[in-house]
Amino acid sequence: MTVKKKKVTQTMILRAVASSTAIETRASVESIEKKLKTNKRKYSSLLLAH
Numbered sequence: 001m002t003v004k005k006k007k008v009t010q011t012m013i014l015r016a017v018a019s020s021t022a023i024e025t026r027a028s029v030e031s032i033e034k035k036l037k038t039n040k041r042k043y044s045s046l047l048l049a050h
Contacts, residue, residue, distance in 0.1 A: 013048075014037065017032075017036065018032040
């Protein structure tokens with residue numbers, strides 16, 4: 001049986017962080033995701049490790 005790995009995208013990471021934060025803060029996932037996307041420019045020079 002071969003297991004194919006699914007490529008993790010930045011969108012998937014943003015959604016995971018937003019949902020985790022939403023659970024802890026009781027805020028909506030959409031509002032946190034929006035904040036993360038708008039602050040993206042702040043760290044645009046950083047890349048994720050491969």
